[in-house]
Amino acid sequence: MKKLIDIFPVFFQNILISFYNSYLYRVRHSGKYELYKRYYTFFQAKSGGEVALEAKQRLYSFLEKANTQSNWYKNKGLNISAYPVLEKNTVIENLLEIATISEKQAVISLTGGTTGASMKVFYTKENTQERHALLDFFRSQYGYKLGNKCAWFSGKNIVTEKNLRKGICYRDDYINKIRFFSTFHITENNFDVYWAAFCKFAPEFIVGFPSSVYELCSMAAARGLKLENTVKAFFPTAETLLPIHREVIGSVLGCKIADQYASSEGAPFILECPQGGLHIHPLTGVFEVVDENMQPAREGEILVTSFTTEGTPLIRYRIGDRIKLAPEDAKCACGSCFPLVEKIEGRSTDYILSPTHGKVNLGNISNSTKGVEGIIQFQIIQKEQDLVEVLVVPTEAFILKEQHKFIAALTERLGEKMQINLRVVNEIPKEKSGKFRIVKNLLK
Secondary structure, eight states: OHHHHHTSOHHHHHHHHHHHHHHHHHHHTSTTHHHHHHHHHHHHTSOHHHHHHHHHHHHHHHHHHHHHHOSTTTTOOSOGGGSOOBOHHHHHHTHHHHOSSOTTTSEEEEOOOTTSOOOEEEEOHHHHHHHHHHHHHHHHTTTOOBTBOEEEEESOOOOOHHHHHTTOOEEEETTTTEEEEESSOOSTTTHHHHHHHHHHHOOSEEEEOHHHHHHHHHHHHHTTOOOSSOOOEEEEOSSOOOHHHHHHHHHHHOOEEOOEEOOSSOOOOEEEOTTSOEEEOTTSEEEEEEOTTSOBOSEEEEEEEETTOSSSOOSSEEEEEEEEEOOTTOOOTTOOOSOEEEEEEEETTOEEEETTTEEEEHHHHHGGGTTOOSEEEEEEEEEETTEEEEEEEEOTTOOHHHHHHHHHHHHHHHOTTSEEEEEEOSOOOOOTTSOOOSEEEOOO
């Protein structure tokens, strides 16, 4: 599709994108899509007992299909705890054995490969319809429906330097009123182009990478700018939403931020309710939280079993993310019986290994900017046991005093034995997926 689009002028590219996107929506919204929207609406208000019974039946049905339709899981049984942990490399190397359908029958999903090799999984059409039905139901709680003006920031490398010189940093879906912004070119030099296009479009909703939206908002905040139109909600995807993201995006755009957790592979869902609670949706699958010894824990890495991965059954899949569960007696103001998560901690591989403090995770490192003025973006890279390089994209406010505060905050987290080399840069490269990584541990 991209090669075909690149041949045409921007206006015709937008026409092609509009029709192709509409085709995708027809596929996703056909079949059992409406049935699943009613399904999730129905169970939203049900009691804990009713939801638990339905979740148990869904797990039983999912395991039964895997046992009878997948060569990999044939006759493995219906006790999920008896299944071995499924590693990413195992899926990559044995996809056709695990899958229950052929590639020709499948809706194919590719992971971004941010922390390693990209992975392919097969969805059934019904799985895709169910996942989109739940996402649309979730977003509808914040007023969203297809056709509202929506700015989308995801890993689509859709513009060129020539486009940027002409003031174009996006492509448009005219039919569905979606503006796709490139996440690869948000820099200080291109800020005016992005901000003008963003403000002129005046989106009602925003979807996409929180790091990209934060980067744009951080530059705007440094210039004393705020969006004049009203954005109703921002729906982060594909990355961990950090407290600094909430603070800066909320202040510049003045919108609600509705976090969610899922994955390209097909993890179950964690969704933020309008009252701010992060809820595991028990009808989408099973989350098992485990410690470093793979024993049950309240905080740690997650093994996921998603009911919407019937095309490639992922059972106790080690997805590489971490969460912290809320206390068992925690209640949400929304009244939902769905289990609560205290925080989504992100990739289990996003940590710096300190000689004195052990593993220092992403959330702890990201908090080092609190109280420090003038940082638009930073990245910490570890190539040696006792040395990290810290790249900072600054504003004029990042004076020597602020630099010392930032280094002191990092030292507090990483320990006195860690050497910190701070380097001010104009921009920090994105990953091939278009995402931005704060932490890059190259020791592994």
